[in-house]
Amino acid sequence: MEISRHWRLKKQRYSLIGEVCPHCDAKIFPPRDVCPECGQEARSEFAFSGRGQVYSHTTIYDAPAGYENNLPYTVALIKLDEGPIVTAQLTDLGAQPVEIGMPVEMVTRRIREDGDERGMLVYGYKFRPAWNAPIK
């Protein structure tokens, strides 16, 4: 079930809370022990806006256990407006083809299912097209 493992990540999964380095002001997601920019400890929370652009994307037809019910699903690298890149599924795509550079925004969705109807459902961030976002 691994409940604590997912519970521990609730701020990241539900609110995209990362860090800002108190030493060099780098924005960091996912949170880390050591700032990759300046090498000092990074522990100050920072809430990301959840807006970004597709850096790359792939549609998966061969799923790992726990994700078969989503097939096919699209995973992307999203470059957040604040700088970091995050790995996440895309959702609410409709008939719109995904393109590199497409503006997207974070939403909360079910990301995996463990086993049968008694298994745990894991929720977290996905990204959907941000129709009203200005194209940069």
Next chain:
Amino acid sequence: MNDAVKNTDIVIAGIGQTPVGEHWQLSLKNLAYLAYKAAVQDSGGLKPDALYVGNMLAPVLSHQAHLGVLLADDFGLAGIEAAAVEAGNAGGAAALRLAYLAVASGCVNIAMALGVEKFTDQVGPNVEAAASVILDSDYEAAMGLTPNAQAALLLRRYLYEYQVPRPAFGAFPILAHNNAAGNPQAMYRNLINAESYAQAGMVCDPLNLFDIAPWADGAAAVIVARRDSLPAALPHPLARISGASLATDRLALHDRPNPLFLRAAQKSVERACRQAGILPQDVDFFELCDSTSTYAALSLEAAGFAAPGQGWRMAQDGQLALDGKLPVCTLGGFKGRGNPGGAAGLYQVVEAVLQLRGEAGKNQLPHPQRALVQSLSGAAATAVAHVLEVIH
């Protein structure tokens, strides 16, 4: 360049491998023993004082950890130094790096690096899930990403940034299958062509079935020793390890400043070649890691054989073929021989040694003197490079 041969050289004195494929009748231990026995026999009967086991997924796929003692015990060597090394798909190469360090330090006389992987006890989604443990579990695998999907993300970005025609990448698996056809140990000895590549089923867009090396069962082993500790007459030429290096990158793809450049792959080649006193261009062939077509191209770029964005071009005009300027994957690579996880890196080394000894059969290169062998795990989060030179 090639210094005079020294007695303190660290050499590969024995090699062994099983055929790569679906070995339903063989267990992890059975496979390992076959490779062990073959390597010992090949070395004229040397028994290792230390055993370093490369493995990727036995705790997940076979519910078996503690492989060092498991195998030492099975081989009748209980009591010796033995431990497993885990570095994803590069685990076998990492085991060789440790064997090299152990022997070079003088602490171990004769070391064996043995890679073994048993995939076929699990199928489908379980294998995909197992393979995904080499990623960042909380922030990559939890999103449904797999190692193959990582390579797909990189290929999509590569095609976009460098405006490469998609079919061009088919040249890598076509070459791999061509070379595997001459390797009796290889999993796929059938030929493929541009048409069959174009029709292959999509696994994770834009990567198709032929872009991805198949997970398979297998075991390979090499015996490492100082030259002066060996009996005078061995039945084959020795291969000297003249450079050895293991380097790491950021684990998650999303944490890298430029995901399209495999920094660990670059570092491992640079360090191994510097130790050997050569440039990458001085090698006669390159056993690169084509676990996906993406990584074949990116490896050529990271090693400096091609500029960023140009690696794919090298596969278009025959220069990577057996009779080309820089042969790669000479016995089929990951795609043709198969990808036995933590054993793959040692298959690459065994194949390079066969070439250097002149024992590569139908695929024998004309008198190669020096090989560069590189193993990557996933998107080269771990990269291991070895420079091997034949001693006549």
